[in-house]
Amino acid sequence: MAPPGIHNVEVPLEVRQPAGRPPLRPGELARRKRAILDATLRLVAAQGAGAVRLRDVARESGVSVGSLQYYFDSRDQLVREAFDQHAREVVDLVTLAGDGSATPGARLAAVIDAAVLRPDLRLSAALWMEFVTAGLHDAQLRPLLAGAYEAWRDLLGDVVRAGTESGEFRPLLPPETVVACLVALIDGFELAVAVDVADATPAAIASKLKDAATALLTGQGPDG
Numbered sequence: 001m002a003p004p005g006i007h008n009v010e011v012p013l014e015v016r017q018p019a020g021r022p023p024l025r026p027g028e029l030a031r032r033k034r035a036i037l038d039a040t041l042r043l044v045a046a047q048g049a050g051a052v053r054l055r056d057v058a059r060e061s062g063v064s065v066g067s068l069q070y071y072f073d074s075r076d077q078l079v080r081e082a083f084d085q086h087a088r089e090v091v092d093l094v095t096l097a098g099d100g101s102a103t104p105g106a107r108l109a110a111v112i113d114a115a116v117l118r119p120d121l122r123l124s125a126a127l128w129m130e131f132v133t134a135g136l137h138d139a140q141l142r143p144l145l146a147g148a149y150e151a152w153r154d155l156l157g158d159v160v161r162a163g164t165e166s167g168e169f170r171p172l173l174p175p176e177t178v179v180a181c182l183v184a185l186i187d188g189f190e191l192a193v194a195v196d197v198a199d200a201t202p203a204a205i206a207s208k209l210k211d212a213a214t215a216l217l218t219g220q221g222p223d224g
Contacts, residue, residue: 033071036061040082045126049079049134080141083131087148090124095155104163108213111159115186116205125190152183160217169217178216185212 039061043052054075058065072078097114099107118124135141157179163169171178186209192200214220 032063034085036063036068036071036078037082037085040078041086041123041127044079044082044130045123049130052079054078076138076140079134080138080144083127083141084144086124086127086131087144087151091148091151091155093118104159104166104168108156108159108163108217109210111155112206112209112213116189116202116209118202121190121193121202125193128187128190129194149183152186153179156182163217170219171217172219173216181216182209182213185209 036057040052040057043056043060047056052075054065054068057078058068061068068078072081094111094114097110099110102110131141132145135145157176160169160171160175160179160182164171164175173181189200189205189209193202193205
């Protein structure tokens, strides 16, 4: 299966060339835009999406506000593109961990490990909470958030269906219900990480997710 992406919504990525300046090579344009989006993500995690202003991003990324506005029509577009970049990269990272040649159980364990055993989990969890909050008031951001959920459902759904068809998994609930529960568990644990719950360490979360997946998919506890 091709790596799932964020579906249905495409954020325009065209960069306008500042008038009166020598044209930049496409690679340099992409590098500058990436630096701006990375700076935006750092500020969203530190200050909250609602508090980020163009002048803050300009300062953080080392460009002028005027230059920034050549890349993005508005602050809201900048925030949406930053979220889109972040969500795609997280899903792609986790997708690559799911070796298609492995058994479904091993694939699921690898996906869970890739999702939570990451040095940037705290940052990623904080960003997700911030973008969900921002999406309550941004009608154009909400479809991107829904697309992120759909990408996670596609990724986990492929593994769960393969395991159910092979007989390795014997879920007592419909596979789509199991997938919805796993996505909700991952989302809930990210909330715990974002607010610094004491026992919400990556290792503890990975262990709990695997135990929950075993129970949902086999009807047994972690020790069989």
